[in-house]
Amino acid sequence: MAYNKNLREGISTGSCAAAAAKAAAMKLLNGVCPQSVEIAAPGGRILTIPVQDTPRGCGVVKDAGDDPDATDGLLILAEVELGGEAGEITFAGGEGVGTVTLPGLKIRPGEPAINPVPRAMITEALRSVIGAQAAKVTISVPGGEETAKRTFNPRLGVTGGISILGTTGIVRPMNEESIFESLTLELNTHAAAGQKIIAVAFGNTGEQAMRKAYEISGRCVVQCGNYIGYVLDEAARLGFKRALLCGHPGKLLKVAAGSFNTHNRTGDGRLEALCTQAAIVGAPAALVRELYECMTTENAMRIVADNGLDRLWTTLAQITAKRCTDRSFGEMPVEAAYIDNDGKILGESENAEALAEELRKIN
Structure with missing residues (x-):
């Protein structure tokens, strides 16, 4: 590294x-x-x-x-x-x-x-x-x-x-090796317990929001930090069969845009992903421009809500789930859900709730 x-x-x-x-x-x-x-x-x-x-x-x-x-x-x-x-x-x-x-x-x-x-x-x-x-x-x-x-x-x-x-x-300063090792070790503890499904959040706030949104209480959540790609790769390598990825649009939109390292110096594409889908559903050019010029994701979320475009989050959840599933060439299907920091589900992929139901059974 x-x-x-x-x-x-x-x-x-x-x-x-x-x-x-x-x-x-x-x-x-x-x-x-x-x-x-x-x-x-x-x-x-x-x-x-x-x-x-x-x-x-x-x-x-x-x-x-x-x-x-x-x-x-x-x-x-x-x-x-x-x-x-x-x-x-x-x-x-x-x-x-x-x-x-x-x-x-x-x-x-x-x-x-x-x-x-x-x-x-x-x-x-x-x-x-x-x-x-x-x-x-x-x-x-x-x-x-x-x-x-x-x-x-x-x-x-x-x-x-x-x-x-x-x-x-x-x-060695800035060496990611120890972080990757810890992520692999955590996934190993879940695999050793016989788990075949896993939930992934970006950090503490995201995990708390996901648990609230889906009423998940068991030991089945891994925090990936910025390294969602690494965690998905390792989960697939360790034999997990499915994963549920939940996050705030500020992180998850980057994945929808194809960035599997969400550090702000590595990649972005949040507004591009959002604006593309807004344009596809026929949002006026002025509104698309307003979204594109947002300084924060929270501001963009407010504009989406104010203009009745909440269905975009479901579409983006499907796109995010497909990108993550394609990363393992379909070997580990991923469901995705966009969640705000209060635990409200903004949009989810087709089978996210069914997978969450299985996760709720894990102690």
Whole structure:
């Protein structure tokens, strides 16, 4: 994924945990916590990471560089207990580290949310100090439980704290890889529960509006952010059979225009899609121009309502559903509904209500 090379890189929580664990082992053997340690990131890059000595173990402050990471500034602590004889390294989650509760993630339910790559990094770092000895490493993150509320963890069924993540050991500003990974993991939890249908919303407001509109209460909704195309592709790849996509016209009109990344720097076409359908049904040229010159989607919605053109939303829902269905070459049919932020359905594709009825049965 592209990122801005002029911005400063950071280190992942996995790198922080590996450095903290190595320092904790050195303190255990030598009585002194080092001021810094070197660890190997996946790919062989050597990272020199500053370490703090605390009463609760050796710790590393997460530095996300110039990336807007929710975990930036958190202290990642490690405590190490040696087994004396040769054996495995086991992992425990202390304060602020989440616990996996749902199947479908990379870690089994009941385990601390320390992902496989960070576990491998921690193991390698510890082995460089303790050799083949068995050991138990406990990772803690003071403040992690509160921070986790601003991450994907609540949606992934990871409770009680953050996850220790990282596939490269490095945080690259504007890198979308971690977002995509979280979206795939969330879809995996639904697939692992045996679900074959899924509902997709763009964000928190959209999810709340969809749940209100269709009286959906179960765990069956995925938030895609700007990445509707990626979520549809992954859902099809994971074997979902149908999807219901709901959203405010400000987002969904972009999909109707063929934009599957709805970030404002990537694509738009909202007014073009709306104006095209208005012209097709015979709206006067002056009205089409007025719609085209709207500064906001909300203003365009008001003009549509004031001029008795509400049927456009049903037409646009059909168009949106077809575009999304065509993306998977028909393998995963998609229904679509245009909904305002208050949960009012403006227009829906032909089978949207029937699919919503099935979604209402999911606990």
